[in-house]
Amino acid sequence: MSHSMFDLFKVGVGPSSSHTVGPMLACARFSQFAIQALSLDAIHRVSVDLYGSLALTGKGHATDVACVMGLMGEMPATIESDDIETMTKMVKNGGELPFAGSHYVPFSWDADLVFHYDQVLPAHPNGMTVSVYDKKDKCLARKTYFSVGGGFVVEEGETDALASDFAPPYPFKSAAELLEQCDKTGMTISELMFTNEIAQAQYTDPSATRDTVNQGLDHIWQVMRECIDRGIQQGGVLPGGLNIKRRAKGMYDAIHDKQAHGLPTDSNDWVNLFAMAVNEENAAGGRVVTAPTNGAAGVIPAVLAYYDKFVSPNNPEGIRTFLATSAAIGSLYKTNASISAAEVGCQGEIGVACSMAAAGLAAAMGGTNAQIENAAEIGMEHNLGLTCDPINGLVQVPCIERNTMGAVKAINATRLALGGDGEHHVSLDSVIKTMHETGLDMMSKYKETSQGGLATNVIPINVVAC
Ligand code: SF4
Structure with a gap:
């Protein structure tokens, strides 16, 4: 398939497209999904599980911070990079985050961000799941995402993050x-x-x-x-x-x-x-x-x-x-x-x-x-x-x-x-x-x-x- 120029060049934040931009986008997509498909009031906890390379080098690539920003509804292209440190401290010290931008839930940086250092999801080395729970800790929804490089994110079951009915006038594969x-x-x-x-x-x-x-x-x-x-x-x-x-x-x-x-x-x-x-x-x-x-x-x-x-x-x-x-x-x-x-x-x-x-x-x-x-x-x-x-x-x-x-x-x-x-x-x-x-x-x-x-x-x- 021929990609848009703006798939190859995207405004984002450092330090990593697959470990920072992708996970932030995945969590932001999940928070959008929650707004549309769930009752936010029913959500009492949110957690992220990181696998494979996302776990092994996630801390060095600020994957944890990126996930939290995404859960708060922030997007890589628009987040003010100067504000990230303050927002991170707010969540770490306050013990809660505004899920999807407005719905406050308790959040433990250590318990709700889980690094599975010895597990890799079969579909791709950069796998992660995002889950939300009700007040009895019953899982209300869970989605698996793969950060496939360059800030592209594919949800489990999707064949291509950029799939669309658009057919370019001059397609080329090679x-x-x-x-x-x-x-x-x-x-x-x-x-x-x-x-x-x-x-x-x-x-x-x-x-x-x-x-x-x-x-x-x-x-x-x-x-x-x-x-x-x-x-x-x-x-x-x-x-x-x-x-x-x-x-x-x-x-x-x-x-x-x-x-x-x-x-x-x-x-x-x-x-x-x-x-x-x-x-x-x-x-x-x-x-x-x-x-x-x-x-x-x-x-x-x-x-x-x-x-x-x-x-x-x-x-x-x-x-x-x-x-x-x-x-x-x-x-x-x-x-x-x-x-x-x-x-x-x-x-x-x-x-x-x-x-x-x-x-x-x-x-x-x-x-x-x-x-x-x-x-x-x-x-x-x-x-x-x-x-x-x-x-x-x-x-x-x-x-x-x-x-x-x-x-x-x-x-x-x-x-x-x-x-x-x-x-x-x-x-x-x-x-x-x-x-x-x-x-x-x-x-x-x-x-x-x-x-x-x-x-x-x-x-x-x-x-x-x-
Ligand atoms: S691919 Fe690895 S070694 Fe190369 S720039 Fe990215 S993190 Fe560094």
Whole structure:
């Protein structure tokens, strides 16, 4: 299926799309369901059970906080990230929460949020159930959700979170089909994506136009830009206990120091700074764009900011072309592989973001469709096998630096692709298939569990099986 650009780029909060954004959305969906299908007055208790990777790295990813915010009816795109700490303290200290925004029920952070460290639901590693009980503690309703990566949530029994009757005018399931559609119509990948996106917008709102889509993409870029600007200004230490110092501000000051002394600065220094700023904001629970996940949220903004600073300043059409093309590539990974680190490791986060960014930059720089496909392929080919092993389950080490590496690699992938004529040996479809197979073969301890690789060899794990 072809996904909307706004499925691949969503405004959310840090630190994780699958462990923070998804669980918050699941709990918010459950609270909406309760408003519509149950009598709120009958509800005296609410609980959340977390399984698999949500349990194993949930505390490091603020899954517990996200669930509580969702139970209170808050949504990732609109919650004020600055208010989360206050709301958390209110629930922890007060021992109650306003379920669905208005119905107060007693709530024990320890007893009503249950981490099942040694259980995995069969359908997906990121499973959770939400239940409500009456005053005799009889269960009134229970639903199971899966956070399947990139902030997408599927309820048990649903086949796809995005299932809809909408049929795009130019559907594609593979890169080969995408290129064939472009060949037939004479469109670029970006133009094809815009045509599909406008049709999708008109499916729900017949008055939607190209401007509607432009405004949506401009907003995405604005949130990315603001995230970079905020990240550059913050100092101090990231939350979570690893005592990781924020570096973006110091990097920015160093670049300015060089400029003040008339010394040259390297574009790589800027790209590293942009990615670092976004992912430090993400690690601190700030407002970010999930692109296509939170752990990898810095790659695309960093490459876009590079384009804006060094290639074509103040070019909104170029930015839109970049984002539309990136979304087409992200859709291919979402359809044919996975963007969930719990399923395929970090290949599905940094690897996919790198591939999307390389394609977007190639398109914005005027590359042909074949060169764009080549850039996307190179972007993934050199991320194959990348494991997910966040220390203490926090999206900090290696995640923050890994975004800088993904962004720099994406720019080089674009350079390599634009230096050729689009002809190459390995197709994007082949590399997506390889990434998926590699991910399925990867031992589960290397897939977002905080129990393998760096996570165990640098600092002893603090996850207890109980
Ligand atoms: S290692 Fe990669 S996939 Fe894992 S949490 Fe960090 S950024 Fe996400």
